[in-house]
Amino acid sequence: MTGAPWSTGVGRLPDGALAVAGVDVRDLAAEHGTPAYVLDETDFRMRARAYRTAFEAAFGAVGAGVDVYYAGKALLTVAVARWAREEGLRVDTASGGELALALRAEVPGAEIGLHGNNKSDAEILRALDAGVGRIIVDSLVEIERVAYLAAERGVVAPVMVRVTTGVHAGGHEYIATAHEDQKFGLSVNPAGRSESPAMTALLDVLKRPELKLLGIHSHIGSQIIDPDGFEAAAGVVLRLRADLAERSGVLVDEVDLGGGYGIAYLPGDVALDPERVAKDIAQSVAGVCQELGTSLPRFSIEPGRAIVGPAGLTLYTVGTVKPVTVSSDDGTELTRTYVSVDGGMSDNIRPALYGAAYHAEVVGRSSTAERVLARVVGKHCESGDIVVHEVQLPADVRAGDLLAVAATGAYGRSMASNYNMLPRPPVVAVADGSSRVLVRRETEADLLGLDLG
Ligand SMILES: Cc1ncc(COP(=O)(O)O)c(C=O)c1O
Numbered sequence: 001m002t003g004a005p006w007s008t009g010v011g012r013l014p015d016g017a018l019a020v021a022g023v024d025v026r027d028l029a030a031e032h033g034t035p036a037y038v039l040d041e042t043d044f045r046m047r048a049r050a051y052r053t054a055f056e057a058a059f060g061a062v063g064a065g066v067d068v069y070y071a072g073k074a075l076l077t078v079a080v081a082r083w084a085r086e087e088g089l090r091v092d093t094a095s096g097g098e099l100a101l102a103l104r105a106e107v108p109g110a111e112i113g114l115h116g117n118n119k120s121d122a123e124i125l126r127a128l129d130a131g132v133g134r135i136i137v138d139s140l141v142e143i144e145r146v147a148y149l150a151a152e153r154g155v156v157a158p159v160m161v162r163v164t165t166g167v168h169a170g171g172h173e174y175i176a177t178a179h180e181d182q183k184f185g186l187s188v189n190p191a192g193r194s195e196s197p198a199m200t201a202l203l204d205v206l207k208r209p210e211l212k213l214l215g216i217h218s219h220i221g222s223q224i225i226d227p228d229g230f231e232a233a234a235g236v237v238l239r240l241r242a243d244l245a246e247r248s249g250v251l252v253d254e255v256d257l258g259g260g261y262g263i264a265y266l267p268g269d270v271a272l273d274p275e276r277v278a279k280d281i282a283q284s285v286a287g288v289c290q291e292l293g294t295s296l297p298r299f300s301i302e303p304g305r306a307i308v309g310p311a312g313l314t315l316y317t318v319g320t321v322k323p324v325t326v327s328s329d330d331g332t333e334l335t336r337t338y339v340s341v342d343g344g345m346s347d348n349i350r351p352a353l354y355g356a357a358y359h360a361e362v363v364g365r366s367s368t369a370e371r372v373l374a375r376v377v378g379k380h381c382e383s384g385d386i387v388v389h390e391v392q393l394p395a396d397v398r399a400g401d402l403l404a405v406a407a408t409g410a411y412g413r414s415m416a417s418n419y420n421m422l423p424r425p426p427v428v429a430v431a432d433g434s435s436r437v438l439v440r441r442e443t444e445a446d447l448l449g450l451d452l453g
Contacts, residue, residue, distance in 0.1 A: 004264035004271065005359050005406040007040035007311050009430070016366020018404060022433035025315055025363050029402055032428050033441060034317040035343035037413050039075075041083065041431040044311040044409070048087035051261075051274045051303050058278035062286035064296040069113055071259045071304025072098045074410035077427055077438045080308065081105035090133070092259075092302045096123035103130055113256075113302075115162075117183050118142075124149050128157060136160045136217050136256075138185060140197075143204050143211070150210040159205055160217040160256060163188050163198040165236035167220050167229050184219070188240050202244050202252075213250070215297060216241055219258025222305060225270070227277040230257055231284040238285060242292045255297045257281065261306035265407050266359045272306065305410035312409020314348065314425070315363070316341035316387075318401040319379065337374040339397055344378010345385045346419045348405070348412045352384045360388045364402030367394035376403065380420050413439070421447055 002010045002018075009021035018025045021040050028038060052068045059066040069092040070084035076098050081091055082105050090111040093099040096119075102112050109131035116123065117138040124146055127135055137143050137159050150157040164185035180187055186197040195203075198216075205213045220233045237255050245251040264271045289296050320340045328334050350356035360376050371392035378385040387405060397403075416424045423442035428435050 003267075005266060005269060005310060006313065007043035007409075008046065009040040009043055010313070010406075012366075018361070018363035020313065021430040023430045023435050025402055025404060028428060028430070028435055029315055029317065029364070031435065032426055032437065034315050034402070035341070035347055035425040036315045036441075037347070037408065037425055037427045038313050038315055038404075038435075039080075039308075039409060039427060039429045039438070040311045041429045044080070044308055045083055045087050047307045047311065048084055048089050051301070051307065052088045054274035054278040055282075055299075055301060058275070058282035059299055061279075062282045062296065064282065064285070065298040067298070067300040069256075069300055069302045070307055071302045072102060073414055074304030075308045075312070075412070075414050075427075076101050078105040079429060079438045081107055084307070085111070089307075090300075092304075096120070096126050099123070099126055099130065099132070109133065113160075119145075121145065121149060125153065128153050128155055132158075134158050134160050134214055136162050137201070137205070138162050140186075140201055140204060143201060143208070147208045147210040156210060156212050158212045158214050160215050160254065161186060161198065161201045161205060161213070162217040162219070163201075163237065163240065165218050165220065165233040167233040167236065185217075188236055196240075198240060199244065199247070202240075203248060206248055206250055213252055215252040215254030215256065217256040217258065219256075219302065220260060222260045223262045224260040225262040225272055227272065227280045230260075230277065230281050233257065234281060234285050235288045238288045238292060238294070238297075241297065242294050245294065251294060253297055254300065255285075256300040256302065259302040259304050259306075261303045263306055263309045263407060263410075265357055271310070274306070309410035310407050312407070312412065314343065314405045314408040314412060316343055316376075316403045316405070318362075318397060318399055318403055320399060321397055334373065337372050337393065337395075337397070339374050339376050339393060339403070340379060341376060341387060341403055342379060343422070343425060344380045344387055345382060346378070346380060346417050346422045347425050348387060348408055349415050349417065350411055351386045351389060352382070353415075355389070357390075358388045358405050358407065360391050360393070360403055360405045362394055362397055362401050363404040367396055369394040369396040371395070376405070380422075382419075418442075418447055423447060 069090045094115040110133045114127040162185040322338045374393040376388035426441040427439040
């Protein structure tokens with residue numbers, strides 16, 4: 001086996017080509033074409049189970065219950081939702097479309113959460129009709145809207161209030177969501193007011209007979225490698241819960257600590273260990289509740305990337321190779337080999353969007369050629385169309401080579417676009433030596449069919 005950042009089912013065959021779960025990548029390319037998202041089903045299931053069992057054991061040990069929601073925004077297909085459920089996870093959705101998909105996969109409404117900072121009436125009504133287990137409300141306006149629509153349907157809507165704890169975690173500004181100057185959640189910081197927006201929202205929910213306040217939600221960011229941020233945020237949420245109990249007499253039953261568990265993207269990266277992080281958070285929350293003199297709530301978490309990210313790779317075909325002379329920081333000249341593949345920012349926007357780093361290898365053959373500094377780029381009309389910023393590839397990399405980028409299972413397909421009218425690649429699952437298409441490749445006819453002329 002090859003090891004992180006590749007999925008556990010990835011290994012090199014005797015002739016040097018890569019195989020995923022026993023399937024030769026050359027056969028995958030021949031059968032499904034490139035680019036293609038390849039998903040290692042066993043790896044996905046193993047990670048889903050690892051998160052569930054680690055959190056159940058650690059929280060159970062301190063006397064708290066816990067639910068693990070798979071964050072569908074990372075990648076949601078019918079099969080993926082079923083795998084998550086079969087491994088004992090619930091499903092977190094962030095739009096009407098994700099909710100529709102989870103329902104198509106027959107995830108029971110009660111096991112689904114609906115997020116979003118600007119849910120439409122139609123999305124809220126769909127959630128109420130499906131009997132979702134929780135709607136995570138994100139603003140005072142939305143509290144009013146959900147209450148109004150619940151009254152219209154004659155139901156009581158189960159809600160959690162999303163709060164921002166002020167804890168900063170996770171690399172890039174756009175994926176760090178608990179600091180103040182961004183669109184998500186309600187701040188726990190009163191900032192000169194008599195009470196915080198979070199407290200105002202919680203009290204507002206409690207006043208409304210159309211709403212049932214389940215608890216408090218916090219998501220602090222993504223690709224978090226240091227567990228301290230989760231503990232700090234949990235402490236803030238538990239204190240808010242105790243303050244709310246003092247103000248209203250209601251000690252809410254649930255606390256959701258969101259997702260954001262970091263993974264390995266590059267060789268040598270160390271992923272967050274679910275057992276360690278679960279133990280650290282469980283012990284920390286137990287200590288805080290003891291100090292506050294409150295009982296422990298039921299907890300939930302929402303990992304997405306940590307379940308599906310490492311399970312995926314993207315398979316491309318190299319089209320052109322071009323050496324470019326560049327000046328390095330110290331003024332010396334060096335050659336960077338630009339390797340263009342048949343996809344790019346339309347199938348993985350993360351490098352262009354947040355400078356995300358990935359690892360790539362030539363995977364259809366072995367090579368003993370020396371390694372050269374390379375940049376893997378796509379085929380789009382954008383110089384920022386970078387797939388892998390910097391990687392050492394064999395000097396003999398050439399047109400027709402198969403190239404795989406590791407750890408693209410999360411936020412690749414789910415953030416994909418049709419820029420330059422490129423049809424989106426298929427999602428192909430591999431398990432036990434065979435492959436099957438979960439989401440078919442888009443065709444030009446699909447795209448042309450949308451244009452009514
Ligand atoms: C509310 C919420 N939960 C869970 C997640 C999943 O994060 P990750 O895939 O980094 O675990 C996100 C990601 O944006 C989110 O916003």
